[in-house]
Amino acid sequence: MRRRALSRGLAPAVLAVALLLPAQVPAAALPAGRDGAASTEEITRAVTAEQLEGHLRAFQDAADAHGGNRAAGTDGYRRSVDHVVERLRAAGYHPRVQAFTFPYGEDHDHEHGEDTSSERRVTYNVLADTATGDPDSTVLVGAHLDSVPEGPGLNDNGSGAAGVLAVAEALAGTGTQNTVRFAWWGAEELNLNGADHYLSDLRANDPGAFEDIAMYLNFDMIGSPNYGRFVYDGDTSGNGWHDDSIEAPDGSDAIEVAFEGYFESEAVAFDEVPIDDGSDHLVFAEAGIPVGGLFTGDTGEKTRRQVDRYGGRAGADYDPCYNAACDDLDNVDLQVLEDMSDATAAVVLGFASSTIDDGAPLRPPDGWPRRSALEELRPVLTGLVALSVVAAMAVGVAVAVRRRARGRG
Numbered sequence: 001m002r003r004r005a006l007s008r009g010l011a012p013a014v015l016a017v018a019l020l021l022p023a024q025v026p027a028a029a030l031p032a033g034r035d036g037a038a039s040t041e042e043i044t045r046a047v048t049a050e051q052l053e054g055h056l057r058a059f060q061d062a063a064d065a066h067g068g069n070r071a072a073g074t075d076g077y078r079r080s081v082d083h084v085v086e087r088l089r090a091a092g093y094h095p096r097v098q099a100f101t102f103p104y105g106e107d108h109d110h111e112h113g114e115d116t117s118s119e120r121r122v123t124y125n126v127l128a129d130t131a132t133g134d135p136d137s138t139v140l141v142g143a144h145l146d147s148v149p150e151g152p153g154l155n156d157n158g159s160g161a162a163g164v165l166a167v168a169e170a171l172a173g174t175g176t177q178n179t180v181r182f183a184w185w186g187a188e189e190l191n192l193n194g195a196d197h198y199l200s201d202l203r204a205n206d207p208g209a210f211e212d213i214a215m216y217l218n219f220d221m222i223g224s225p226n227y228g229r230f231v232y233d234g235d236t237s238g239n240g241w242h243d244d245s246i247e248a249p250d251g252s253d254a255i256e257v258a259f260e261g262y263f264e265s266e267a268v269a270f271d272e273v274p275i276d277d278g279s280d281h282l283v284f285a286e287a288g289i290p291v292g293g294l295f296t297g298d299t300g301e302k303t304r305r306q307v308d309r310y311g312g313r314a315g316a317d318y319d320p321c322y323n324a325a326c327d328d329l330d331n332v333d334l335q336v337l338e339d340m341s342d343a344t345a346a347v348v349l350g351f352a353s354s355t356i357d358d359g360a361p362l363r364p365p366d367g368w369p370r371r372s373a374l375e376e377l378r379p380v381l382t383g384l385v386a387l388s389v390v391a392a393m394a395v396g397v398a399v400a401v402r403r404r405a406r407g408r409g
């Protein structure tokens with residue numbers, strides 16, 4: 001994930017007001033599974049903390065064995081690829097390792113001062129499709145697997161890579177109506193190179209398969225130690241507050257509704273986060289493919305209101321070890337990682353089991369709970385009440401000024 005501040009945009013007045021509104025409204029249960037397909041409950045139960053921790057440990061070992069990082073073009077990264085491939089094969093998939101080259105630059109201290117050497121290095125994406133499902137409506141689910149050179153990258157992005165792997169394992173034994181394609185991207189930390197290579201290669205060499213991608217779900221940092229449960233703001237309802245948010249293609253709102261419907265059915269708090277240019281979803285959004293995903297925060301101070309919803313420390317970064325050497329196994333909150341991976345499993349199964357009409361805007365999964373009316377209205381109500389608070393304050397000041405003027409008179 002590229003660096004940006006998250007807690008901008010919400011004035012203190014707004015925070016106070018949001019607390020006035022009732023917290024969560026119990027929502028409808030998720031639909032039961034189709035014949036022969038796992039139910040949402042079964043699939044989320046199949047995603048376990050032990051499994052997730054096992055993947056994280058493998059990534060930590062890969063970094064420990066190779067200079068403390070899993071950056072693209074390094075053996076630490078290659079070892080991470082091997083772990084993913086091994087587990088996919090064990091689950092019955094036929095993973096594909098896609099090699100590509102990227103510009104690799106290394107800074108050297110030199111007696112004549114800092115000069116930078118650059119060369120092209122080979123690195124890899126890993127891709128795996130479900131055995132069943134119609135490829136004409138492919139549900140693409142991805143996470144980058146590389147870290148920055150500065151550290152092992154267990155939250156950024158061992159968490160996302162582990163979550164997607166656990167979901168792939170959980171989904172392995174169930175039939176799906178639509179093909180689900182799992183992807184682990186290389187060289188995201190440089191310039192989204194892996195996802196970019198995959199999509200431009202597909203566009204050039206297999207345009208039919210490019211057209212078949214119905215949506216892209218991204219998971220970059222879903223285990224932050226001082227987390228928030230953030231859902232990509234697919235209907236861009238909060239876009240105005242951030243200057244690095246991007247236009248989300250039509251259909252991205254359906255993915256947002258799916259995640260929010262899941263969290264509501266679990267009666268847990270969540271918030272929206274603008275879709276920005278900071279991770280692999282950008283490549284797919286620019287190609288007009290509906291995008292969505294989950295996030296737990298990087299830099300940017302957690303707000304008081306968020307502490308009331310999620311616990312943790314106000315005024316502290318969501319991930320104080322972002323892109324640092326301390327982004328290791330201890331830096332991942334396993335409980336939120338499991339929560340986010342369960343949400344991913346449920347939503348992926350939902351879309352994999354739904355009818356996706358070609359050419360029609362993407363809809364939430366069949367029979368999926370919609371956001372409650374109050375939740376739909378929350379941003380509007382929050383804004384309205386905030387305005388009235390500000391107006392009341394302005395009137396108060398005006399009255400005070402007039403009184404003083406009269407007093408002087």
Ligand SMILES: [Zn+2]
Pocket residue numbers: 001002144156157188220221279
């Ligand atoms: Zn990242």
